[in-house]
Amino acid sequence: MSELPHGLIEGTVIERIDWTDNVFSLIVTAPINNYIAGQFTKLALQNLSGEWIRRAYSLVNSPNHKKGYQEMEFLLITAAEGELSPRLNALTKDDRIYVGKEACGFMTLEEIPEEAKDLWLLSTGTAIGPFLAILDEQLTQSRFENIVLVNAVRTEAELVYQSKIQALVERYQGKLRYIPIVSRQHCARALTGRIPALLGSGELAKKAHVKLTPENSFFYLCGNPCMVHDTSDVLIQLGYRKHLRRKAGQYSSENYWQ
Ligand SMILES: Cc1cc2nc3c(=O)[nH]c(=O)nc-3n(C[C@H](O)[C@H](O)[C@H](O)COP(=O)(O)OP(=O)(O)OC[C@H]3O[C@@H](n4cnc5c(N)ncnc54)[C@H](O)[C@@H]3O)c2cc1C
Ligand SMILES: NC(=O)c1ccc[n+]([C@@H]2O[C@H](COP(=O)([O-])OP(=O)(O)OC[C@H]3O[C@@H](n4cnc5c(N)ncnc54)[C@H](OP(=O)(O)O)[C@@H]3O)[C@@H](O)[C@H]2O)c1
Structure with a gap:
């Protein structure tokens, strides 16, 4: 070697x-x-x-x-x-x-502005992973009023970590909603379609029973760079702004590839 x-x-x-x-x-x-x-x-x-x-x-x-x-x-x-x-x-x-030896990245709890009350965690495929780590933290549970975990996958079999998610939903006592999306198969327990369209049409908010408001909502987008791009466009059209350390906004993202 x-x-x-x-x-x-x-x-x-x-x-x-x-x-x-x-x-x-x-x-x-x-x-x-x-x-x-x-x-x-x-x-x-x-x-x-x-x-x-x-x-x-x-x-x-x-x-x-x-x-x-x-x-x-x-x-x-x-x-x-x-x-x-x-x-x-x-x-x-x-x-x-x-x-x-050294992990890095800014998609963490401390980067979210203090004012945010409702946290939206929007992922495609394996990008649900970092959100499960965030949800595992005790602080996440006390800090937000509502948390919506969205995971969009192609097929139902790719809806992973179901028992871990179920345990989190129970632990959060009503504060955490999990919304799976399956895009290439019919799946009775999931929405069909793509994150940007479901967000733009209001279907995600309706399913979560959580209102979208620039005062309360903060979004993390993670995974497929096309989803991140298209969802950012929808959020901008809805009146949200990208979060910067020097100027607080309502969304931030991590692309898994270029
Ligand atoms: C910050 C960050 C975190 C990441 N975390 C994860 C993770 O937790 N799990 C994970 O599986 N990957 C993750 N990735 C992607 C990972 O780094 C690799 O790019 C991926 O495993 C492909 O590597 P490869 O050498 O096999 O393919 P490459 O030869 O590098 O081919 C890359 C191609 O594979 C596709 N691709 C890459 N990653 C994914 C993915 N996650 N889902 C769907 N398609 C993909 C894209 O079309 C991309 O162009 C992350 C990337 C970044 C930048
Ligand atoms: N998943 C599989 O069955 C499968 C099988 C063999 C190999 N692979 C490999 O796995 C990788 C793909 O993995 P993946 O399925 O986790 O990732 P993906 O292609 O990013 O798909 C995950 C989810 O993201 C959605 N999506 C794609 N583009 C989007 C956009 N612009 N806006 C919003 N949503 C979007 C997909 O919807 P759509 O379905 O509408 O695109 C799907 O629901 C590829 O490298 C591929 O080679 C996957």
């Missing part, structure tokens, strides 16, 4: 969960530094020519979970012809994996 690039440390896969043929979770231990719920780190492996391939992956668990922050969970999809994700999908228990 060639020398480990700066910033990466060795870890071990201790468990994997297979949700579908190409959606899976890896549970990894590694001596990483502490992080904040909502952040991401790097996972890396060498390819056949010995080059290190690194990509960003969000942490699904809160750093305060009972097993401690050095036990991490990641939710992944295998990108067709991707360079790293198919190799990660081949890993099994006790395999070595390489992890960024």
Whole structure:
């Protein structure tokens, strides 16, 4: 093995969960530094020519979970012809994996303006992961009046972490609504369509029983960059502004690819 690039440390896969043929979770231990719920780190492996391939992956668990922050969970999809994700999908228990020691990212609780009362967490596919970490934090429960967790996937089988979400809904005692969207199949327990259209038509707000208002609402958008782009357009048309540290607004986003 060639020398480990700066910033990466060795870890071990201790468990994997297979949700579908190409959606899976890896549970990894590694001596990483502490992080904040909502952040991401790097996972890396060498390819056949010995080059290190690194990509960003969000942490699904809160750093305060009972097993401690050095036990991490990641939710992944295998990108067709991707360079790293198919190799990660081949890993099994006790395999070595390489992890960024320092997590980063600004999609965290402390970046949300104090005035926000209703938090909208809008995700496509595996981008539900960082939102589950945020929801796992005790502070999230006390800080907001309403939280709406939206996850849009192509097929029903990709609606992952159902028991974890159910436990969160119960723990939040009415404050948390989970709205799944399935776009390429009929699914009785989910909405059909795409996030921007369902937000723009008012269907998401109606389903959540939460009013959209620029005074109370704050939106995190995460995942498919086209969803982020189209949803931002809808929010701007509805009178919302992108949140900047120097000028508070009502939405912020993280793209999973370019
Ligand atoms: C901040 C950040 C956090 C991320 N967190 C996660 C995560 O928690 N889980 C995860 O699966 N991926 C995540 N990604 C994407 C991840 O970094 C890789 O891009 C992805 O695994 C593909 O890598 P690859 O080398 O296999 O494919 P590449 O050869 O890099 O091919 C990339 C192509 O795959 C598609 N793609 C990439 N990621 C996804 C995805 N998540 N869902 C659907 N299509 C995708 C896109 O079409 C993209 O152009 C994140 C990316 C960023 C920037
Ligand atoms: N999911 C699968 O069945 C499958 C199978 C084999 C391989 N893959 C690989 O997995 C990756 C795709 O993963 P994914 O299904 O999690 O991601 P995705 O393509 O981003 O789809 C997730 C959700 O985002 C929606 N979406 C797409 N573009 C949007 C936009 N502009 N605005 C709003 N919503 C939008 C999709 O709706 P639409 O359905 O309307 O696009 C779908 O509901 C690809 O790399 C692919 O190679 C996936």
